[in-house]
Amino acid sequence: MKTVGYAAHSENTELAPYHFERRELRPNDVAIDITYCGVCHSDLHTVNGDWGPQPYPLVPGHEIVGIVSAVGSEASKYKVGDKVAVGCMVDSCQECDHCHDGEEQYCRNGMTPTYGVPDRQTGDITQGGYSKHIVVREEFVLRIPENLDMSRAAPILCAGITTYSPLRTWKVTKGSRVGVIGLGGLGHMAVKLAVAMGAEVTVISRSNNKETQAKEIGAKGILVSSDQQAMLQAASSLDLIIDTVPVKHDINIYVPLLDLDGTLTIVGQIGPLEEPMTLPLVLGRRRVAGSLIGGITETQELLEFCAEHQLYPECETIKMEQINDAFKQLATGDLAHRFVIDMTAFEA
Numbered sequence: 001m002k003t004v005g006y007a008a009h010s011e012n013t014e015l016a017p018y019h020f021e022r023r024e025l026r027p028n029d030v031a032i033d034i035t036y037c038g039v040c041h042s043d044l045h046t047v048n049g050d051w052g053p054q055p056y057p058l059v060p061g062h063e064i065v066g067i068v069s070a071v072g073s074e075a076s077k078y079k080v081g082d083k084v085a086v087g088c089m090v091d092s093c094q095e096c097d098h099c100h101d102g103e104e105q106y107c108r109n110g111m112t113p114t115y116g117v118p119d120r121q122t123g124d125i126t127q128g129g130y131s132k133h134i135v136v137r138e139e140f141v142l143r144i145p146e147n148l149d150m151s152r153a154a155p156i157l158c159a160g161i162t163t164y165s166p167l168r169t170w171k172v173t174k175g176s177r178v179g180v181i182g183l184g185g186l187g188h189m190a191v192k193l194a195v196a197m198g199a200e201v202t203v204i205s206r207s208n209n210k211e212t213q214a215k216e217i218g219a220k221g222i223l224v225s226s227d228q229q230a231m232l233q234a235a236s237s238l239d240l241i242i243d244t245v246p247v248k249h250d251i252n253i254y255v256p257l258l259d260l261d262g263t264l265t266i267v268g269q270i271g272p273l274e275e276p277m278t279l280p281l282v283l284g285r286r287r288v289a290g291s292l293i294g295g296i297t298e299t300q301e302l303l304e305f306c307a308e309h310q311l312y313p314e315c316e317t318i319k320m321e322q323i324n325d326a327f328k329q330l331a332t333g334d335l336a337h338r339f340v341i342d343m344t345a346f347e348a
């Protein structure tokens with residue numbers, strides 16, 4: 001199947017139109033006409049080669065929403081016309097204990113990310129959602145609930161599940177005290193989701209520039225991390241901290257904010273941190289953890305949760321042709337919203 005998208009053709013170059021083929025439908029495949037695709041900070045890191053060499057040309061995008069256009073001979077979950085979504089993975093072994101437990105992201109044989117890796121069967125490089133069409137095995141296709149606005153749903157598939165999964169893992173509920181470090185694409189979703197679960201949410205930031213935005217989405221306020229007095233007063237006051245900072249940083253200033261058995265979980269930075277200190281961990285039986293997206297069942301649960309609460313990411317809709325400008329903005333500022341590409345407006 002012929003399709004077209006925007007691809008990176010080498011490191012640190014602008015994305016440009018790219019014509020390529022999607023595979024013929026396998027028996028368990030679903031073909032999707034993509035209507036919207038979110039722009040994730042990891043798209044930018046990946047195409048720039050920040051996380052290692054890439055198989056160019058590479059079409060990024062793993063926050064995909066669309067309409068089913070065809071199904072394989074044995075696919076039974078979806079029919080033509082269904083509203084569906086695809087997130088950060090498109091395959092896994094489906095045989096290991098983690099896959100059986102709905103934790104495909106931790107597949108013992110390695111899950112297949114949506115773009116930039118060999119397909120498990122053919123070895124062809126997977127290509128993401130900055131394109132008009134995609135073909136995905138039905139086990140990795142999600143259903144968009146009827147009352148969820150498709151034009152604003154895409155960022156739920158990565159930013160949403162990346163923050164929802166740790167909130168569920170650490171059992172956030174009514175009255176839980178949650179801190180969110182950083183109010184960017186991930187952070188603003190963490191705040192909205194935790195608030196919807198009934199938590200009391202504090203945004204932790206280097207400045208109080210985003211106080212109004214934080215309060216608008218339900219946080220009780222901003223704790224300024226450079227204000228030592230305020231940080232001291234807030235010691236042992238949180239049950240869970242979602243750390244969305246996407247670069248090397250110092251977690252030692254945040255750990256003392258956790259109460260006994262509290263957890264700081266890293267969801268942003270993939271790479272080194274400043275050297276951690278053990279004393280505040282030992283003294284308060286505090287934990288530092290990590291978390292990677294969520295499984296398929298949990299992602300479906302999140303889509304239902306967002307529909308029920310009418311909870312949406314803050315989206316700025318752009319045209320495919322504006323992607324390079326959007327990348328520049330992503331690289332220079334931490335925006336408290338997500339760019340979403342309207343693929344229906346893209347013809348090439």
Ligand SMILES: [Zn+2]
Pocket residue numbers: 040041042043062088158159
């Ligand atoms: Zn992402």
Ligand SMILES: [Zn+2]
Pocket residue numbers: 092093094095096097098099104106107108109110
């Ligand atoms: Zn597996």
